[in-house]
Amino acid sequence: MSALHQRAGFTSARELHEALEAEGITIGLTTVYRTLHTLDRSGRLDVVREKNGERLYRPRPADGHRHYLVCRDCGLSAEVEAGVVERWAEYVSEVMGFTEVEHTVELTGVCDRCRFPRPTTPNSGEQHA
Numbered sequence: 397m398s399a400l401h402q403r404a405g406f407t408s409a410r411e412l413h414e415a416l417e418a419e420g421i422t423i424g425l426t427t428v429y430r431t432l433h434t435l436d437r438s439g440r441l442d443v444v445r446e447k448n449g450e451r452l453y454r455p456r457p458a459d460g461h462r463h464y465l466v467c468r469d470c471g472l473s474a475e476v477e478a479g480v481v482e483r484w485a486e487y488v489s490e491v492m493g494f495t496e497v498e499h500t501v502e503l504t505g506v507c508d509r510c511r512f513p514r515p516t517t518p519n520s521g522e523q524h525a
Contacts, residue, residue, distance in 0.1 A: 397440065397455060405473050406444055406452035406466070444473070444502055465503040469510035476503065 399416055400407065407415075413428045432453050435441045442456045447468050454473075456462070463478035481501050489497040 397435070400453060400455050406454045406471065408450055408452055412453070447504070463501050463503065465505060467507040467510055468504045469506055472507045472509070
């Protein structure tokens with residue numbers, strides 16, 4: 397968990413594995429995946445999927461899970477207010493007679509920075525016609 401807390405935003409198992417190895421912690425990639433799965437099942441992580449299906453992880457705040465809007469290009473994530481989703485999930489659970497219901501809502505898009513990239517400044521050595 398401390399390695400996840402040191403990461404900015406969501407991170408993949410492979411990125412987390414590389415960060416741990418860079419810190420001199422010898423750990424197998426399979427162990428990282430297994431540990432992330434256990435932490436997810438215990439409710440300690442928020443998880444989103446990239447467009448290629450890879451799961452990305454982030455520590456869950458103490459007061460519960462969050463919903464995020466994630467840029468498909470750069471991975472920027474922004475927390476979104478999702479009270480209506482929570483109320484809907486509770487309502488459906490009650491109407492259908494289910495308990496211990498879990499849900500996943502994934503919102504993806506393209507952030508302004510990726511949609512409208514800033515023009516690059518030419519290097520001083522470059523010449524343009």
